[in-house]
Amino acid sequence: MMQFTCPHCGPRAQSEFIYERTVDSVVPLDAPSQEAMAKLFTRSNPRGVDDEIWRHTYGCRAWMILTRHRVTNEISGCRAIGPEALP
Amino acid sequence: MSRYSAFSLLRGALTGHRHWQPAWRDPEPKSHYDIIIIGGGGHGLATAYYLAKVHGLKNIAVLEKGWIGGGNTGRNTTIVRSNYRLEPLHNLFEFGLKLWHGLSDELNYNVMFSPRGAMFLGHSDADMVKLAERGDAMRCDGIDADLLTRDQVAKLEPLLDMSRDARFPIQGGLIQRRGGTARHDAVAWGYARGADSLGVDIIQKCEVTGFVRDGDAVVGVETTRGRIGAGRVGICVAGHSGHVAGLAGLKLPVESQTLQAMVTEGVKPMINSVIMSQSLHCYISQSDKGGVVFGGDPDNWPSYAQRGHPMVMEGAVAQGLALVPALSRLRMVRTWSGVTDMSFDGAPIIGETPVRNLFLNGGWCYGGFKATPASGWTYAHTLATGKPHDLNAPFSLDRFERGATIDETGSGPMPNSR
Numbered sequence A: 001m002m003q004f005t006c007p008h009c010g011p012r013a014q015s016e017f018i019y020e021r022t023v024d025s026v027v028p029l030d031a032p033s034q035e036a037m038a039k040l041f042t043r044s045n046p047r048g049v050d051d052e053i054w055r056h057t058y059g060c061r062a063w064m065i066l067t068r069h070r071v072t073n074e075i076s077g078c079r080a081i082g083p084e085a086l087p
Numbered sequence B: 001m002s003r004y005s006a007f008s009l010l011r012g013a014l015t016g017h018r019h020w021q022p023a024w025r026d027p028e029p030k031s032h033y034d035i036i037i038i039g040g041g042g043h044g045l046a047t048a049y050y051l052a053k054v055h056g057l058k059n060i061a062v063l064e065k066g067w068i069g070g071g072n073t074g075r076n077t078t079i080v081r082s083n084y085r086l087e088p089l090h091n092l093f094e095f096g097l098k099l100w101h102g103l104s105d106e107l108n109y110n111v112m113f114s115p116r117g118a119m120f121l122g123h124s125d126a127d128m129v130k131l132a133e134r135g136d137a138m139r140c141d142g143i144d145a146d147l148l149t150r151d152q153v154a155k156l157e158p159l160l161d162m163s164r165d166a167r168f169p170i171q172g173g174l175i176q177r178r179g180g181t182a183r184h185d186a187v188a189w190g191y192a193r194g195a196d197s198l199g200v201d202i203i204q205k206c207e208v209t210g211f212v213r214d215g216d217a218v219v220g221v222e223t224t225r226g227r228i229g230a231g232r233v234g235i236c237v238a239g240h241s242g243h244v245a246g247l248a249g250l251k252l253p254v255e256s257q258t259l260q261a262m263v264t265e266g267v268k269p270m271i272n273s274v275i276m277s278q279s280l281h282c283y284i285s286q287s288d289k290g291g292v293v294f295g296g297d298p299d300n301w302p303s304y305a306q307r308g309h310p311m312v313m314e315g316a317v318a319q320g321l322a323l324v325p326a327l328s329r330l331r332m333v334r335t336w337s338g339v340t341d342m343s344f345d346g347a348p349i350i351g352e353t354p355v356r357n358l359f360l361n362g363g364w365c366y367g368g369f370k371a372t373p374a375s376g377w378t379y380a381h382t383l384a385t386g387k388p389h390d391l392n393a394p395f396s397l398d399r400f401e402r403g404a405t406i407d408e409t410g411s412g413p414m415p416n417s418r
């Protein structure tokens, strides 16, 4: 299991968190349909680092952005987000 | 290629078994092939086999970055069935199931296909309605499915916890008797031997690291063993689909996740069929060596790690123990995992890509082993002719933008539909 450092609660077991989607796949409310389609249905899915949205569901319930390496699981950052941080 | 037979075995016994030959060659890559298949798993090797066998093509290579069958083919729980609810899915998998039934003869290689019955459990009235509906849909297309009562389930699998206060009460089931399991490695090796004997070059330790382009077309691949030219290139790399397609600038409707499986020490026969529960997510069968093989949900976040998390394993084990309490007496001897390319409707993707001469076979999620023969057969058709096969046409890459997803579980655009 990984350990995430929630910006609000500190280090916590990964089992308290749920993965949502990658940052670049959040669909802006005013996205034209081509862009909305691409964001909904495709992922860059890199064999390397990506920015991911996770939720501390069984904790403070806040959303956050986790920067994680998909092969080594190395976590290089975890920052809080609010609606204003979304594209 | 010398044929395997009881006679050759007997002859070998008299001469100290010195007659065995390597089952396939280890050739140096040529400078150009008519068709290059990236990925030497069961699907890639089956594709090469049918390209040579059915379409008579000669100049074909399979490029594998590690060793053949070392990916998901060698890591899966080997459940073979065609009991899908939606027509395009059950038609494709049923075509495969028919090929499975003659595969050992076709390949002259024992793939140990064992049609012992694949059974879904129903845990509630709603489950039973869903199973009945699925069975009806299958039978309408001539695929076998039998709804089982509680007593019939108990008779088939005496070790299931059938008590009324069980953690997951069992009300009945749906069985496909022609489903079962097979020997995973043998499938890769059998197709490899068959393809090699028809002239296909199987090149291991050869990772594709880029594509050679000429305008909007792919005309070859860059590999760790040099540049190789190609008429057509077929991607067939399972969990690495996103990465390899990315080398050609494509972004796929796929997210890679880890799926784990585990096996207990070997014991006498205790599980007769393949027991599956889709309301939970748990599947249990017993290998011919006696180990009880089981698996559960994927680690539900993106990963290429080929290494699973105990937290998820614990969930699968808890479900398995609740269904078959006797399992608690067994030691788990091995766990492992593979990288699966989870598609956004849970169905595979087979066909052309926006890049000319580049084709894709992927998105098999955690259910592609059973499709190996069908995937190979239909992909070979597409690579040979440049056109979809009737059975893979619905699974084209552009179905997502056309709104024609094949969403068996109705889960919407998520890479974790079951």
Ligand SMILES: Cc1cc2nc3c(=O)[nH]c(=O)nc-3n(C[C@H](O)[C@H](O)[C@H](O)COP(=O)(O)OP(=O)(O)OC[C@H]3O[C@@H](n4cnc5c(N)ncnc54)[C@H](O)[C@@H]3O)c2cc1C
Pocket: B038, B039, B040, B041, B042, B043, B044, B063, B064, B065, B066, B067, B068, B069, B070, B071, B072, B073, B074, B075, B076, B077, B078, B079, B080, B206, B207, B208, B209, B236, B237, B238, B239, B240, B244, B259, B260, B261, B295, B336, B337, B338, B339, B340, B364, B365, B366, B367, B368, B369, B370, B371
């Ligand atoms: C734990 C687990 C359990 C499963 N259980 C079942 C089951 O019970 N029933 C079922 O039907 N399916 C099951 N599956 C799914 C099934 O294993 C896969 O869908 C199927 O094996 C995919 O076949 P393949 O030939 O495409 O993939 P693989 O066997 O993974 O082959 C792909 C190959 O491509 C190679 N490759 C990758 N990148 C490159 C590159 N750049 N250059 C060259 N080669 C490359 C890899 O090394 C690999 O050998 C399971 C999967 C897992 C992980």
Ligand SMILES: [Zn+2]
Pocket: A006, A007, A008, A009, A010, A056, A059, A060, A061, A062
């Ligand atoms: Zn928190």
